[in-house]
Amino acid sequence: MIYQGKQKIWSEYQKEIPDDHWFYVRSCIRQNFFPGAEVMFMKICREELGKDIYETPYHTTCGGIAYHCDTIPQETVMTIVARQFSLMTEAGYENYAASCITSFGNYIEILETWNEFPEVETKIRELLWKACRREFVKPKYVAHASDLIYKFRNDIAARAKYRLVNRKTGEPLRVVEHIGCHYSKMFPSKGVGGAEYPYVLCGMIESWGGNVIDYPERRHCCGYGFRQYHVKANRGYSIANTHKKFESMEPYHPDMIITNCPGCPYFMDRWQYAISEIEGKTYGENGYGIPVLTYEEVASLVLGYDPWDIGLQLHQVAVEPLLDKMGIPYNPDEKYKGLNHKDIMRPELPGVLKCC
Amino acid sequence: MDFGFGIAPSSTINLDKVDRSRFTRLHELEPDVYKCMACGSCSSTCPAGRFSGMSVRKVILALQRGKEKEAVRMLKGCMLCGKCSMVCPRGINTRHLILSICRIYNEEQQ
Amino acid sequence: MRERFLTGYNDFVLPFMFGMAFILIWCLVGMIRIIAQLPREDRRRFFLSFLNPRILLKDIKDIFCDCLFHVKLWKRNKLLGYMHSSIAFGWFMLIVIGHIEVFFYAPHRAKLLYFPIFFRYFMAEDDSTMGGAFFFFLMDFFLLVVLSGIALAMIKRIHSRFFGMRRTTNPSFMDLVGLYSLWSIFPLRLLAEGFTADISGGSFLTKSLNTVFHAFLGNHVNMLPTWWAYSLALCVFFCALPFTRYMHIPTEILLIPLRNAGVKIRHPRKGYAEAEVYACPSCGVCIDACPMGVMKTHIKDTTVYLNRQLRRHNEERIEEISDKCLLCGKCTAVCPVGVEGDRLRIAQRSLRQYNITPDYSRIDTGELVRECSFSGPTGGKVLYFAGCMTALTPQIRKAVESVLTKAGIGYEMMDRDGGICCGRPMLMAGRFAPAEEMIRKNTEIIRASGASTLLLSCPICYRIFRENYSLDGIEVIHHTEYFDRLIRSGAISLGHTATRYVYHDPCELGRGCGIYDEPRAVIAAAGELVEADKHHKESICCGGSLGSLTLGFDKRQAMTANALNNLTKASPDSIVTACPLCLSTFHRYADRPVEDIAEIVDRNMN
Amino acid sequence: MKENIVIIGGGAAGLEAAGQLIRLGYSPIIVEKEDHLGGHLAEWHCLFPDMTPASDIVGRLAGAVSDANIFTNTEILFINHLKDSYNVMLSNGVSIIARVILFTTGFRLFDAARKEEYGYGIYNQVITNSDLEHWFRTGDDDRIGSVPMEAVGFVHCVGSRDEKAGNAQCSKVCCITAVKQAIEMKKRFPDAMVYCFYMDLRMFGKKYEDFYISAQRDYGVRFIRGRVSEVSENIEGKVVVKAEDTLAGKPVRVTLDLLVLMAGMVCNPDSTKVASMIPLQTDSDGFLKSKDNILEITSSSRKGIFYAGACTGPKTVPETLAEARSAALDIHNFIESL
Secondary structure, three states: OOHHHHHHHHHHOOOOOOOOOEEEEOOOOHHHHOOHHHHHHHHHHHHHOOOOEEOOOOOOOOOHHHHHOOOOOHHHHHHHHHHHHHHHHHHOOOEEEEOOHHHHHHHHHHHHHHHHOHHHHHHHHHHHHHHHOOOOOOOOEEEEHHHHHHHOHHHHHHHOOOOOEOOOOOOEOEEEEEOOHHHHOOOHHHOOOOOOOOOHHHHHHHHOOOEEEOOOOOOOOOOOOOHHHHOHHHHHHHHHHHHHHHHHHHHHOOOEEEEOOOHHHHHHHHHHHHHHHHHOOOOOHHHOOOOEEEHHHHHHHHHOOOOOOOOHHHOOOOOHHHHHHHOOOOOHHHOOEOHHHOEOOOOOOOOOOOOO | OOOOOOOOOOOOEEHHHOOOHHHHHHHHHOHHHHHOOOOOHHHHHOOOHHHHOOOHHHHHHHHHOOOHHHHHHHHOOOOOOOHHHHHOOOOOOHHHHHHHHHHHOOOOOO | OEEOOOOOOOOOHHHHHHHHHHHHHHHHHHHHHHHHHOOHHHHHHHHHHOOOHHHHHHHHHHHHHHHHHOHHHHHHOHHHHHHHHHHHHHHHHHHHHHHHHHHHHOHHHOOOOOOOOOHHHHEEOOOOOHHHHHHHHHHHHHHHHHHHHHHHHHHHHHOHHHHOOOOOOOOOHHHHHHHHHHHHHHHHHHHHHHHHOOOOOOOOOHHHHHHHOHHHHOOHHHHHHHHHHHHHHHHHHHHHHHHOHHHHHHHHHHHHHHHHOOOOOOOOOOOHHHHHHHHOOOOOHHHHHOHHHHOHHHHHHOHHHHHHHHHHOOHHHHHHHHHHOOOOOHHHHHOOOOOOHHHHHHHHHOOOOOOOOOOOOOOOHHHHHHHHOOOOOOOOOEEEEOOOHHHHOHHHHHHHHHHHHHOOOOEEEOOOOOOOOOOHHHHHOOOHHHHHHHHHHHHHHHHHHOOOEEEEOOHHHHHHHHHOOOOOOOEEEEHHHHHHHHHHOOOOOEOOOOOEEEEOOOOOOOOOOOOOHHHHHHHHHHOEEEOOOOOHHHOOOOOOOOOOOOOOHHHHHHHHHHHHHHHHHHOOOEEEEOOHHHHHHHHHHOOOOEEEHHHHHHHHEO | OOOOEEEEOOOHHHHHHHHHHHHOOOOOEEEOOOOOOOHHHHHOOEEOOOOEEHHHHHHHHHHOOOOOEEEOOOOEEEEEEOOOOEEEEEOOOOEEEEOEEEEOOOEEEOOHHHOHHHOEOOEOOEEEHHHHHHHHHHOOOOOOOOOOOOEEEEEEEEOOOEHHHOEOOOOOOHHHHHHHHHHHHHHHOOOOEEEEEEOOOOOOOOOHHHHHHHHHHOOOOEEEEOOEEEEEEOOOOOEEEEEEEOOOOEEEEEEEOEEEEEEOEEEOHHHHHHHHOOOOOEOOOOOEOOOOOOOOOOEOOOOOEEEOOHHHOOOOHHHHHHHHHHHHHHHHHHHHHO
16 A cells, blocks of 8 residues: 555545535434434534534435435435525525535535536526525535534544544554445545545544554445345345445454444444344454444544443444543443433343444 | 345355366366357357357356356256357367366266 | 108197187187177177078178178279288188198098198108199199288388378387288298108299209208298287287178177277277278378377277377267278278267266257147148258258249248257267257157158258157158259259369268268259269268367368368369358368359259 | 758657658757657567567667757757748757658556556556566566565556546557566466456457467466456455456456556647647647548648657557658658648
């Protein structure tokens, strides 16, 4: 691996990310999977970094899942997106940040389509007007939320209480970064670092002290693939892809996986349990899995938030080994306590995968 | 635990894992097996192809890719009529090649 | 006639007696072994054949014609024929007359095996026996005949071209031992009898010799050593015989009745095959006959060498030779003793073990039957099976169909969209079981189609349909025969042109099925027929044969060129054949048009 | 004859044209930006199909022009169009008035790093055809032979026939070069498996097909029809290649000790820069545009400006030399007609 070669590519794929004043749209599914992630993003941006992040309860899905499942036509998804833009316009923002990778890809794809085919944009404006009498101005900048954290990675590093370093050995943690497919594979120039060697998560890892692992199936899909998971008959195909990734990263003994997509962490986390049940195999140390975290969760850990406050107890794969390595204190008794110490009940333990 | 689905087998041909020993033996007997440029003349002219999907081109390829079972299945349909050897633009003696494959590879082992 | 010695014995007969006993026992054991190896059914057939006077007579006639007179060789080349028959028949007569002499003049010595051989030593002529002089004359005469044959044999070793043979076999060491001992027997006999000519009497040869060289032959000190030498030469010859090509002499006598009894090769090493292998005289006629012979590297792959390797059990070479052959059958056709080089090879190929066995059970014949079933009343219908190879030479199929249509003959095609192979190529590879399966499938289709005539365009198919299919009630016919019949019956007529056609006899049609005249008759009706340099059963394979398993494409070009050379000796305008494989092979390199008979018929039809 | 002929580029085309013009009695001036003559050919080890050493060819070509005016390390600063001639200003301060300029500016090798998915410049064991030739020539490359060479791969059409890479054209020589290099690798590492990943094999030239058959039969080079989609590195530092075996209709992956990218020929930006001084037309592929692609391949649309070799498109060495000779003759006829 020639690091300078990658740096050269990274330097070629830099995108402009405004410093402040963002209109933020949430993901449809993340709050169910990793409820702490989006909350922590807002908290970090607003409270730690003092940024202006606006969100509105009136925004809807971007239509991406339906679009990628081939259940709605493109005009529909474009009109939904146009409505989101009109909410931004109404609120007086021009920087648009999406929490979800598929949404981000969706916005980029639609804006590029309008760019190439202005008549489509005109038609969508008409449709939006007909549907809800709304108008919009196209955003000046579209970013994924991870782009923002990437931009502020060094500010976060400066405030960090913990680093991605093994406290005992002083060695950097071996970190797998997994980028959502829709981040830059369709439009390489719209992602930090391009499509082949995206830098957005690498930058965070490097800045926070970890070592990035470049393993052969790094580019491979997490296995979600929308239809591959949603149709039960295809689920074997979905898990096969995840399995392939884990088999490929196994020799590197990763300490953790960081992702920037709603589906990826979910599938890489939950499928580790399913694989352990089907194959009897686990990929972490001592029968544990490899903890899979979102970049917001990692940022929160680095900044010293309580693991249980940021929702790490909702992960299938136990995060305790990682917390131990980073030297982050936690109270095991508090793990399954929700807000105001309300008992959220302990989950049933799986047969093979060790989960404390 | 039964989830109602398993890990789907990969269709990828992993050349690292192909056991080349038998093909190496075949190549010693039939150096011309490497001459095939996959034009498909043999397959299109093959009278057995109609009944069994026999294709010398595919057999050669399948053996190189470690898909011996598939090759054997096709070979069982071969009638050894020799049309393939007549049409092969590279002059490969396909009949003898087929006979050699039938000696080196074993349907029982598949 | 009087006996010279009371005992009627001298020690010098011992070597001869030993040799004679050895070879007799050897041959007896060999014969029993071969007969024992025959399948029970063949063995029964063999014994029963002796009870059939017709076969018995044929056995005797064949033994005389083939073993003594070498009629086939006379036909090939007179000098070669004379050489062989002079030695064989001359020697035979020496033995017969020797026995007659013993019978007449010393009947009490008839029990002694050696007595007729050394008659002149033990018996002396007296003045009164005119008969003795007569027999002595005959003996000298046949000795001269044999000696002339030996002299020719010596010349042949040096210059085989005089005998019409371009190439001859390379003798093995034991062959040379046999050869030189055989050559020495008769000059030694002449010498020995020359010594005794002034004591026991002699005739024009021995007596004259004695008179001319009296200074040497009159000295009786050398007499006994010469008789010893004669006896020893016989001994060496007999003892070496089983290990030399001369084993063909006794073996052929067994082979002929076996063949006449209808016994066939079942195993390449046992029974009938073994008789053929040992009956091979290593004459090398097959070397020149072999189409592969155009390339020097293939000379050692001819049948004579196959037989030699089979005798030596050199497995690697046996496999190699067996696989390389084109199975054109020409060596079989020209062999003076009837060794079947092609069948031996197929039998050899059949021994091979394969780990993948074809399985055609899933082929749905119903669909194929539907494709070729006749509509309307059955009876008198022609089912046309073009064959796999014809699919690559569509001009043949097109022409045949056109002729049939123009002649108003109702027909259906059995393989319009491709059919099941006839099985002959598989059979030629020695894989009988899959071939049988194809035969079964095709039989099923033909029977179900309701045809009464099966018309074929490919001689490869034709041969197996004739030899291995049982289609009783259905006539199997090649299009050359069929068109000939149509012409003769007046169903079609051809316009005659001045085009000079040469006809190439395809191996499987000519030598394989004996169809020589019909195609020629058809061609003669359409134009001027000229013959190739070598034709009929001597026709040269085009080189495209499916018979060879190992001959690569690049190795065949020289053979095709040679075959074309042979065909164009009489400067024909066009080369005509009746086999799709010959057609496409010749097409590749010919300098003039190559056509199938069907094309000519179609073009010249009135 | 006192006619100034400026030849821009001292590669195969420039040298051959100069040699021919000298024989016709002219004294051409060769302007070469590098410090040596021979262009890309000088960087190559040997040439298909007879494995002729490239240095022999360059030596012969350069030998024939020893009498010519040669300026190495020299670039064109500007060209002014005078009434019926051109004023060529060189970076060494020399200014030439010439009625004839011959462009033999050649091509540039595609920058393989631009095909990011192949990881050239990122994965240690990924090299280009040019790197391999360098190693053949000098033996100076730590990446080759330092580890056991069990499997070597060649990727055809890198940056050629690739609209995404901005080059829709076929580079013509890469197929046969890959075959040649594969054979050379097989000679040096007989136990290695050598794979060629190709889309089409374009064996158009004399003896190319023989060469290809020999690579298959005699050297056992394995040809896989399918373009490599992505390359990654495994923990041992080997290269993992993914492609589709389009003949089997299945994805294929293989681990290699060395991956060679057959970088194609693309237009030379220096050529474009000089051409813009006159200005000359360029074609859709970026190469200089001939007056006619069949009849007048060596002529430009401007009087006195001629082309030879790969400045008008990818060409083999024999084609380049033939064009150079043809251009020399065209120039001679042009001068005669003045």
